Every structure is written in structure tokens, then in C-alpha cells.
Amino acid sequence: MNVTVELGHVALIVALSLSLVQSILPIWGAQVGSAKLMATGITTSLASFGFIAVSFFCLMWAYAQSDFSVVNVWQNSHSQMPFIYKLSGTWGNHEGSMLLWVLILALFGACVAAFGDNLPARLKANVLSVQGWMILTFLLFIVLTSNPFERQVPVPEGQDLNPILQDIGLAIHPPMLYIGYVGFSVTFSFAVAALIEGRMDSAWARWVRPWTMAAWIFLTAGIAMGSYWAYYELGWGGWWFWDPVENASFLPWLSGTALLHSALVMEKRDALKIWTVLLAIITFSLSLLGTFLVRSGVLTSVHTFASDPTRGLFILAILSAFVGGAFFLFALRSSRLEAGGLFAPISREGALVFNNVILSTAAATVLVGTLYPVVYEALTGAKISVGPPFFNMTFGPLMLPLLLLIPFGPLMAWKRADIRGVYQRLLFALICGIVALVVTMGLTRGGPWLAPVGVGLAFWLIVGSFAEVFQKSGWPGVGLSRGLSRLVGLKRSIWSTAIAHAGVGVMLLGIVAVTSYETETVAALKVGETVEAGDFQIKYLGFVTQSQNNYTEDRAELEVYRDGELVRNSGPAKRFFPARQMPTSEAAIETFGFSQLYISLGEVKPNGSVALRIWWKPQILLIWIGSILMVFAGGLSLSDRKLRIGSPNRAKNKQVAPNAA
Amino acid sequence: MRLKSLCAFPAAILVCVLLSLSAIAEERLEGGLEDRARALFSELRCVVCQNQSIDESDADVAKDLRAIVREQIVAGKTDKQVRAYLVNRYGEFILLNPVVAWHTIILWLTPLLLLIGAFAALYYIVRNRGIAQTSTLSEEEERQLAKMLSKRD
Numbered sequence: 001m002n003v004t005v006e007l008g009h010v011a012l013i014v015a016l017s018l019s020l021v022q023s024i025l026p027i028w029g030a031q032v033g034s035a036k037l038m039a040t041g042i043t044t045s046l047a048s049f050g051f052i053a054v055s056f057f058c059l060m061w062a063y064a065q066s067d068f069s070v071v072n073v074w075q076n077s078h079s080q081m082p083f084i085y086k087l088s089g090t091w092g093n094h095e096g097s098m099l100l101w102v103l104i105l106a107l108f109g110a111c112v113a114a115f116g117d118n119l120p121a122r123l124k125a126n127v128l129s130v131q132g133w134m135i136l137t138f139l140l141f142i143v144l145t146s147n148p149f150e151r152q153v154p155v156p157e158g159q160d161l162n163p164i165l166q167d168i169g170l171a172i173h174p175p176m177l178y179i180g181y182v183g184f185s186v187t188f189s190f191a192v193a194a195l196i197e198g199r200m201d202s203a204w205a206r207w208v209r210p211w212t213m214a215a216w217i218f219l220t221a222g223i224a225m226g227s228y229w230a231y232y233e234l235g236w237g238g239w240w241f242w243d244p245v246e247n248a249s250f251l252p253w254l255s256g257t258a259l260l261h262s263a264l265v266m267e268k269r270d271a272l273k274i275w276t277v278l279l280a281i282i283t284f285s286l287s288l289l290g291t292f293l294v295r296s297g298v299l300t301s302v303h304t305f306a307s308d309p310t311r312g313l314f315i316l317a318i319l320s321a322f323v324g325g326a327f328f329l330f331a332l333r334s335s336r337l338e339a340g341g342l343f344a345p346i347s348r349e350g351a352l353v354f355n356n357v358i359l360s361t362a363a364a365t366v367l368v369g370t371l372y373p374v375v376y377e378a379l380t381g382a383k384i385s386v387g388p389p390f391f392n393m394t395f396g397p398l399m400l401p402l403l404l405l406i407p408f409g410p411l412m413a414w415k416r417a418d419i420r421g422v423y424q425r426l427l428f429a430l431i432c433g434i435v436a437l438v439v440t441m442g443l444t445r446g447g448p449w450l451a452p453v454g455v456g457l458a459f460w461l462i463v464g465s466f467a468e469v470f471q472k473s474g475w476p477g478v479g480l481s482r483g484l485s486r487l488v489g490l491k492r493s494i495w496s497t498a499i500a501h502a503g504v505g506v507m508l509l510g511i512v513a514v515t516s517y518e519t520e521t522v523a524a525l526k527v528g529e530t531v532e533a534g535d536f537q538i539k540y541l542g543f544v545t546q547s548q549n550n551y552t553e554d555r556a557e558l559e560v561y562r563d564g565e566l567v568r569n570s571g572p573a574k575r576f577f578p579a580r581q582m583p584t585s586e587a588a589i590e591t592f593g594f595s596q597l598y599i600s601l602g603e604v605k606p607n608g609s610v611a612l613r614i615w616w617k618p619q620i621l622l623i624w625i626g627s628i629l630m631v632f633a634g635g636l637s638l639s640d641r642k643l644r645i646g647s648p649n650r651a652k653n654k655q656v657a658p659n660a661a
Numbered sequence: 662m663r664l665k666s667l668c669a670f671p672a673a674i675l676v677c678v679l680l681s682l683s684a685i686a687e688e689r690l691e692g693g694l695e696d697r698a699r700a701l702f703s704e705l706r707c708v709v710c711q712n713q714s715i716d717e718s719d720a721d722v723a724k725d726l727r728a729i730v731r732e733q734i735v736a737g738k739t740d741k742q743v744r745a746y747l748v749n750r751y752g753e754f755i756l757l758n759p760v761v762a763w764h765t766i767i768l769w770l771t772p773l774l775l776l777i778g779a780f781a782a783l784y785y786i787v788r789n790r791g792i793a794q795t796s797t798l799s800e801e802e803e804r805q806l807a808k809m810l811s812k813r814d
């Protein structure tokens with residue numbers, strides 16, 4: 001028995017007391033105007049982050065050492081597990097993941113403390129205190145209901161990490177998602193701090209936007225990664241399920257995306273203030289709601305929730321206190337925020353308002369769809385389902401007008417736009433879209449009629465997104481080299497907008513292609529037999545059983561032919577993890593360009609014949625390439641000097657072009 | 662349960678899958694009928710799974726349900742009748758696409774009402790102050806004005 005675990009435990013409690021100080025002193029200082037008290041916010045934020053980090057790494061150490069005297073480690077790890085999964089096991093469970101949650105919360109607080117040099121002192125003190133409230137409550141939650149440092153005697157062998165979590169995707173995915181979720185806490189703290197002060201201006205938006213952007217980047221990456229993980233790990237090639245847990249991460253993404261756009265209006269034109277504050281509150285509220293839904297077990301069934309309600313009720317209390325409190329404050333103070341710049345409906349602002357209306361409605365739709373069965377069951381006792389058909393039927397049509405209008409947005413002037421000029425600049429994109437539509441229709445005669453429209457829309461989006469870049473290059477008026485040098489010198493925010501919007505188009509293209517043109521083949525093969533699957537012939541060679549550290553694997557050896565030519569050797573497998581008596585499927589995925597051949601292994605008969613389920617997933621990788629483009633665009637925007645965290649003062653010296661986004 | 666709920670993606674589904682893929686052993690219907698069956702499968706819930714349709718699941722229940730749906734189709738029932746039959750046996754829980762009825766009215770109307778409400782509110786705001794007070798000069802005009810004024814200096 002070593003004392004690392006106790007060290008972690010103590011560090012957690014020290015952090016708890018520090019966060020109590022952080023919750024009270026800075027905001028008090030801001031009220032009474034004491035610079036000394038306000039400055040405590042910086043020290044306590046950094047220190048509480050330090051102690052939580054120590055605590056977290058102590059737990060990680062216990063996992064690395066397979067110290068099964070710690071209940072949490074015993075429940076979620078195994079001495080034979082690969083080292084990387086021992087480490088990722090730290091957050092592969094309730095207690096550890098909550099600790100990670102608070103660690104990230106404190107990290108963001110510490111970042112504001114460390115990099116927010118140019119924030120007004122009072123705003124900074126308020127922000128840090130609000131952040132402190134959240135750290136405090138979640139630390140209390142951990143210490144009181146979910147302590148990961150509990151010990152036990154005697155010390156047995158570990159119970160293993162859930163096999164499906166023993167995957168590199170799942171090792172990285174939750175931290176990414178959490179950074180996204182929790183990153184919005186800063187935006188929330190800024191909103192609450194502004195409401196407390198009753199003052200906010202375009203500078204506020206400028207301070208908030210980088211934080212929102214950073215959180216958005218991680219959330220986007222986290223969701224995309226989770227989607228790809230589900231795709232290759234769950235074994236039937238679905239990539240989005242409208243599962244409540246998925247929706248819980250998608251909700252803050254939708255409102256966060258809306259927030260990014262409305263903060264833009266506030267920053268440039270000092271308009272939409274009240275709405276932006278409201279969105280900032282809503283976005284983090286949805287993150288908290290997601291945490292509650294996932295952590296409380298309420299999604300599985302209202303009854304599971306009721307059977308052990310301590311944790312669920314605790315988070316529900318935190319949720320109600322913060323969300324309720326913020327909305328109350330909003331109701332009290334929002335009237336103090338005077339309306340800013342005015343604009344005509346046809347203008348950049350108007351376009352961004354439209355974006356916000358659609359994204360918020362979409363978020364509300366997903367929210368209602370996710371919660372409806374839970375609330376309905378709680379009220380009536382009867383169970384109903386709200387599944388993918390509902391979401392496809394409502395979310396899809398809602399997004400359609402938005403997708404159609406995305407290319408218009410960046411081309412519109414602030415205040416009042418010349419719509420005819422915008423049309424002219426989008427003419428080329430329109431032609432591309434129509435050509436794509438017609439060509440698709442010609443190539444895939446008899447397919448679903450909506451698919452060519454989707455392809456056309458995607459091309460319109462991709463090409464249209466670059467219309468602003470093209471226009472700024474001065475082509476075709478200026479020469480090639482002159483235009484190129486202009487492109488290089490173009491503001492990063494313009495590139496970022498173009499790439500992010502094109503990313504949406506690329507993703508749409510992938511979604512349309514795979515939903516419309518996917519093919520599926522099911523076959524039972526004896527050794528030496530071949531099956532036709534689309535353009536491919538798949539030959540079953542035989543069967544191999546291997547034993548690894550903590551699982552056994554059954555692998556079918558396949559040869560994949562295309563037009564009679566051997567193109568790949570493939571090996572879909574099934575694994576069995578004895579510690580948890582759980583099987584998992586390891587689909588074989590063969591990539592051809594952006595398309596994939598997805599082979600899942602089914603039943604294995606004693607005589608050596610196997611069942612295979614084979615999908616051809618055309619252009620499916622575009623779905624994730626689209627997300628990568630969005631993430632990249634976010635990073636690009638963040639690297640713009642104007643938006644860099646904590647640089648609003650310097651940016652003021654730069655000339656800002658009237659059309660800049 | 663804790664572990665399952667950790668992953669932001671439907672890990673729990675996997676428990677249901679177990680990937681026996683015995684779907685292969687199932688008898689399929691002829692062309693058009695099988696297509697109808699597949700369409701129905703994707704909107705029926707595997708009642709013991711976390712959130713999975715019987716098209717995706719290989720739990721025993723899903724197999725049985727698929728067999729029932731095929732039987733019903735062969736017996737000449739319409740899609741609507743098949744759904745009604747299953748709701749009768751398993752309750753509305755089995756429908757992934759909730760019915761449109763009084764008890765789901767809020768669910769179905771939310772998107773529509775919100776959208777209408779939002780645009781109505783916008784219209785109201787714009788009519789009351791937006792256009793009336795916006796500068797009547799376009800950006801281009803303002804730039805020209807600025808140019809003219811600077812020339813006079």
C-alpha cells in the first residue's frame with residue numbers, strides 16, 4: 001500500500017477549500033472595489049487547478065500501478081490490460097470521469113486567470129468567482145457521492161475495463177468531449193459576470209469568442225471522433241444514432257454554433273446582446289443537462305434513476321441552481337443591456353439572425369425529442385420511444401433552408417446588403433450545384449430522388465463557401481500571381497469561414513452518398529467459397545483463433561477481389577473478454593478513396609463456415625473529413641491575431657475592414 | 662450501467678448486438694415484400710435494447726420481431742396494420758417513430774411552433790424599430806459621402 005492515493009485524496013480536499021475561497025473573495029472584491037481581494041481570484045484559480053491536477057494524476061498513478069486496493073481501480077481495470085487502457089481507464093468510469101470534468105473546469109478557470117491579463121479587473125474577478133462556484137459544487141459532488149479514492153481490503157484481481165472502452169478512440173474521445181462541454185463554462189461565467197455588473201459591450205464579445213471557439217473546436221472533434229468510434233466499433237456501420245447520449249453532446253454543439261455566430265454580430269455591430277448572453281447561458285446549461293442525463297442513469301429508465309437517486313439528484317440540484325440562477329439573473333438584469341446597432345433584414349446581421357433561429361429551433365427540437373420519453377414516463381408511467389425516424393423527419397427539413405443559405409451569409413454587407421450583387425457572386429456556385437445535380441441524376445438512374453438534390457446542395461455549399469475568398473482575390477480581373485498573393489494575404493478569419501462552411505458541404509455530401517447509395521450483402525460462407533458484394537468478390541479462406549492478454553479473438557481470413565484482381569486481405573474478428581464475459585466485434589474496414597468496404601463477422605459454425613455482413617459505404621469518410629475541416633477552420637480562426645485569446649487590445653490598433661467576418 | 666453511460670455513444674447497444682448475425686439464417690421474403698419489411702424493421706425498436714431498431718439488432722427479441730413482421734406482411738397486412746398489431750402486443754414503446762396523437766402533440770409541434778414564433782417575433786421587432794431607424798444610406802453611399810466630405814477639407 002502506498003500513499004499516492006491518500007495524497008490524491010488530500011489534494012482533492014485542499015482544492016475544495018481553495019475553490020471555496022475562489023467563490024467568495026474575488027467577487028466580493030469586485031463589489032467593494034478592493035484590488036487586493038480581486039487579485040485572490042488569480043492565485044486561487046491557479047492553485048485549485050494545481051491541486052485537482054495532482055489529485056487526478058494520483059488516481060491515474062493508481063491505475064497505472066493496478067492498485068486494486070482502490071475500489072474504483074478494482075472495478076474498472078485489470079492487471080493484464082494494455083498500459084494505454086490502464087491509463088484511459090482513469091476516466092473510463094463515473095468517478096474518474098467526474099474528476100476529469102472538474103479538472104477541465106479548473107483548467108479553464110486557470111487559463112482565464114493566467115491569460116486574461118487585459119480583462120477589466122472587475123470582470124475578471126467576477127468570472128473567476130463564477131467559475132469557482134462551479135468547481136466548488138462539482139468537487140462537493142465528487143467528495144460526497146463519487147469519491148474515486150475509496151480503499152478496500154482484501155485486494156482482489158481487477159474486474160477489467162468495459163471491453164468496448166478498450167479502444168484508442170474511446171481513450172481520447174471523452175477528454176475531447178469534456179473539454180468541449182466544460183469549455184462553455186467560461187462563456188457561461190462571462191455571461192453571468194456581465195449580468196452581475198449589468199454591463200456588456202462589443203469588447204465583451206471579443207473576449208468571449210475565443211473561449212467559445214476553443215470549446216467548439218474540441219466539442220466538434222469529440223463528437224466526430226465518437227461518431228467514428230461508434231462506426232467502427234459497434235459493428236453494423238451506423239455513424240449516427242440519435243441516441244439520447246449522442247444528443248446530449250449534440251445539443252451544446254448546436255447552441256454553441258449559434259453562439260459563435262451571434263457573438264460575431266455583437267462583436268462587430270454591438271447588436272443582439274441580450275440574445276447572445278441568453279445563448280451563452282443556454283449553451284452551458286445544455287452541457288450541464290448532458291452531464292446530468294448521462295451521469296444520472298435517467299435515460300436508461302426513470303426507474304433506474306429512482307432506485308439510486310443520490311447522484312442524479314445531486315447533479316439535478318447543481319443543474320437547477322446554476323441554470324435557474326442564471327436565468328433569474330438574466331430576467332433581472334437583461335433589460336439593462338441596451339440594444340445596439342440596428343440593421344435591415346437583408347444584411348449580414350439578418351443572415352446571422354436567420355442562422356440563429358434555425359440552429360436554436362433545431363436544438364429545441366432535439367432537446368424535446370430527447371427528453372419527451374423521459375418526462376412522459378415520469379408523468380404517466382407509460383413508455384414511448386422517440387427514435388431516429390422522428391429526428392430525421394424534423395431535424396432534416398429544419399436544416400435544409402439553413403444549408404441552402406449558408407453561402408449567402410459571408411457575402412452580405414453589414415447593416416444593409418445588396419442582394420443582387422450577392423446573387424451574381426454566387427452564380428458560379430449555383431451552376432456547379434445544378435451540374436452536380438444533373439450528373440448525379442444521370443449516373444444513378446432509379447436511385448432515391450432526393451439524393452441528387454442533396455449532392456447538388458452539397459456542391460453549391462462547397463463552391464459557394466469560397467465565393468468570398470474568390471472575390472477578395474480579385475480574379476479574374478487581376479493576374480494569376482497577383483490574385484494568389486492576395487489570397488495568401490487574406491485575413492485568416494475569411495479563410496476560416498470559407499473552410500468551415502465548405503466542411504459542412506463536404507459532410508453533407510458524405511451523408512447523402514452513404515444514406516442513398518449504401519449496399520448491403522449478407523452471406524454464409526464455407527471455407528473456400530466466394531460471395532459477390534457489389535463490385536467486390538470476397539473469398540473466405542479459413543478461420544484463426546488467437547489468445548491475447550485479456551481476450552481471445554476469432555478471426556476470419558478473407559481475400560477481397562475487385563474485377564477478379566486481389567485488392568486486399570481482410571480479417572473481421574470477434575473478441576471475447578473473459579473478465580466481464582463480454583464479446584465485442586472488430587469489423588474489418590477496407591478503405592478505397594473516400595469509400596469503405598465494411599465487413600462484420602457473424603456466427604461461426606462448428607464446421608468452420610461463417611456468416612458475414614458486408615456493406616459498401618460510398619464516400620463515407622467525407623462525413624469525418626467535413627468535421628476535420630470544421631475543426632481546422634476553428635483553429636485557423638483562433639490563430640487569427642484578432643481573435644487570439646486575450647489580445648483584444650492589440651487588435652484595436654489594426655485596421656478592420658468593413659466586410660470582415 | 663455506469664460504464665455504459667460513460668461513452669457518449671451508444672455503447673450499451675453493443676450488449677444487445679453480440680453480433681451473432683444470425684439474420685443470415687433468416688428466411689427472406691421476395692423483392693418488394695422484403696423491402697417493405699426492411700423499411701418497417703428500421704422503425705421498430707428492439708424492445709430489450711438501449712436504442713436500436715430490430716433492423717440493426719441481433720438480440721433474440723429482434724429476431725422474433727422480424728419473423729412476426731414478415732409473417733404479417735405475407736398474410737397481406739398493410740404497414741399500418743402491422744404497426745397496430747405490434748403496438749397491441751408490445752405497447753407504443755416499440756415505435757421508434759412516435760404516433761401523432763394528443764399525447765405526442767407537444768413533441769411534434771415544437772419545431773413548427775418555435776419556427777413560426779421566432780419569425781413572428783422577428784417580424785414584430787423589425788417592423789417596430791429595425792427598418793425605421795436604420796440609416797437610410799447604404800454602405801457604399803456612406804463611403805461616397807465620406808469621400809466627398811474629405812475632399813472638401
